[in-house]
Amino acid sequence: MPTITIAEADVELNDDGFFEVPEQWTEEMVPALALTEGIQELTEDHWTVIRFMRKEYFEKGTGPTVRVLGKTSGVTVKELYKLFPKGPGKVAARMAGIPKPRGCI
Amino acid sequence: MPHNIVILGGGTGGTLTANRLRKHYKSAEATITVVDRDREHVYQPGLLFVPFGLTRAEDLIRPRERQLRKGIEFFENDVDHVDIEGKKVFLQDGPTLPYDVLIVATGARIVPEETEGLTDDGWNETMFTFYDAPGATALAKAYEDFDGGRIVVNVVDMPIKCPVAPLEFCFLTDWYFHERGIRDKVEITYVTPLDAAFTKPRAAKALAGLLEEKGVELVTEFNTGEVDGPGGRLVSFDEREVSFDLAVVIPVHSGAEFVAKSAGLGDSLDFVDTDKSTLQSKAAPEVFAIGDAANLPASKAGSVSHFEGEVLVENVVRFLAGEQLDATFDGHANCFIETGFDKALLIDFNYEQEPVEGHYPTKVGLPLLKESRLNHLGKLMFQWFYWHSLLPGRDIPGIKPDMPVGGKHLD
Ligand SMILES: Cc1cc2nc3c(=O)[nH]c(=O)nc-3n(C[C@H](O)[C@H](O)[C@H](O)COP(=O)(O)OP(=O)(O)OC[C@H]3O[C@@H](n4cnc5c(N)ncnc54)[C@H](O)[C@@H]3O)c2cc1C
Numbered sequence: 001m002p003t004i005t006i007a008e009a010d011v012e013l014n015d016d017g018f019f020e021v022p023e024q025w026t027e028e029m030v031p032a033l034a035l036t037e038g039i040q041e042l043t044e045d046h047w048t049v050i051r052f053m054r055k056e057y058f059e060k061g062t063g064p065t066v067r068v069l070g071k072t073s074g075v076t077v078k079e080l081y082k083l084f085p086k087g088p089g090k091v092a093a094r095m096a097g098i099p100k101p102r103g104c105i
Numbered sequence: 106m107p108h109n110i111v112i113l114g115g116g117t118g119g120t121l122t123a124n125r126l127r128k129h130y131k132s133a134e135a136t137i138t139v140v141d142r143d144r145e146h147v148y149q150p151g152l153l154f155v156p157f158g159l160t161r162a163e164d165l166i167r168p169r170e171r172q173l174r175k176g177i178e179f180f181e182n183d184v185d186h187v188d189i190e191g192k193k194v195f196l197q198d199g200p201t202l203p204y205d206v207l208i209v210a211t212g213a214r215i216v217p218e219e220t221e222g223l224t225d226d227g228w229n230e231t232m233f234t235f236y237d238a239p240g241a242t243a244l245a246k247a248y249e250d251f252d253g254g255r256i257v258v259n260v261v262d263m264p265i266k267c268p269v270a271p272l273e274f275c276f277l278t279d280w281y282f283h284e285r286g287i288r289d290k291v292e293i294t295y296v297t298p299l300d301a302a303f304t305k306p307r308a309a310k311a312l313a314g315l316l317e318e319k320g321v322e323l324v325t326e327f328n329t330g331e332v333d334g335p336g337g338r339l340v341s342f343d344e345r346e347v348s349f350d351l352a353v354v355i356p357v358h359s360g361a362e363f364v365a366k367s368a369g370l371g372d373s374l375d376f377v378d379t380d381k382s383t384l385q386s387k388a389a390p391e392v393f394a395i396g397d398a399a400n401l402p403a404s405k406a407g408s409v410s411h412f413e414g415e416v417l418v419e420n421v422v423r424f425l426a427g428e429q430l431d432a433t434f435d436g437h438a439n440c441f442i443e444t445g446f447d448k449a450l451l452i453d454f455n456y457e458q459e460p461v462e463g464h465y466p467t468k469v470g471l472p473l474l475k476e477s478r479l480n481h482l483g484k485l486m487f488q489w490f491y492w493h494s495l496l497p498g499r500d501i502p503g504i505k506p507d508m509p510v511g512g513k514h515l516d
Binding site for chain 2: 066068072077
């Protein structure tokens, strides 16, 4: 698996850019990760979502889907797409340093 | 004192569990009570065939109570909420039911209102669903009158019941307009939020191949934000559009409303937080869940409820005897996929093993992940099996709940 350096730390990512080891993530990495997703300016709402994703991941073993995020994070689905135009589920998960949300079967 | 077992929901999972428990316990050993909000048991897999005039909704319905063995008490009532700590079920309009063991089998419900525009102007005129009996019936009429144009079949978001049903719907639409001699006047597009035709890679590949063969366009990673009936378009959250003359939409699903009102029982979509191996809820040891109501990482399918039934009953018996639960459910699912022209494909899989080619249940069984007439007959025979074997809680000789590997081509 590829190892890259983000904010002076080595992290392992899978081929789709998701963290293999969520513990390697730090808040300092987020501005750099945001740029790779085409997000120039990080707002408080971005942080709310990112922190919420991590909390859910560590509690439940998988990140939330967009629908669940819209119901529980305090940010509506429409706003989520404004914050993460390329798709909140995957982009926010990559920025939060967690694996791709398992979604559903 | 007999054990007091209460089952919420008298659909597939609730009925088969009640019947299996009734077979296990003599009446002096346990009282078994089933609660459902209505008296009509719908054979839901049959809804797929209604829009094509292959069956009528009335023919899929049987009285709920008659599917329950003697010695099972039935209440027609809406569950209001469960007091998990007090071990009591509160009905909207009826007695309060105390329990020693509670089994939640209230399924999944479609929530079309959650998608902007879907239930506004055009609902059941140009926008339909076949996921309930009235919807499937309205769609049958619209298909009969349809004489050309663009049909989109759209899954709004997962999870949904029977995740292969929308694909089957596409295949049958292709067949139906062929039969009517106007296939060249009908465009069919399948629009899914997934990044492929299906959730599992090998089946996704086979199914995408079939879509292509049948001239069904595939649009992936489309997260529907709005369905605009009068304008005839699906609009995604990232502002892509797909236009239609007729839309067949599979709305988002949630668990039963009362789950949200029962502290600690459900997750954010009101599915019961459930241990995926034992089927015990995470809310309390005496609460279990089966079928679509449970938030397991398994398909929401009748076949899954069937395989869960055996494990669930074993664990309820162990729990009431004060023994450790160790019966383990492996996520086994087994689904026929109707592909039109009297053929179908079969997939068999579990939590760990994705659907692969081969035969089921053994090397001489039904072909897997491959179209055949035999599988089509299997799909049609499932209805008989459902009423006469699955609901009564009979075991099928030679078929265990664990997924068989004998006939599969594993790498
Ligand atoms: C179109 C379609 C096609 C399908 N095709 C297939 C297929 O080919 N193969 C397959 O295996 N599966 C198929 N399924 C899925 C299958 O029907 C379900 O997975 C199965 O019925 C689930 O059983 P269940 O007991 O969990 O829920 P259900 O059978 O839906 O039962 C839930 C019950 O709970 C009751 N209820 C809900 N809330 C309350 C309340 N508050 N108070 C009282 N009662 C309540 C409801 O009235 C209902 O009777 C299909 C489903 C659909 C919609």
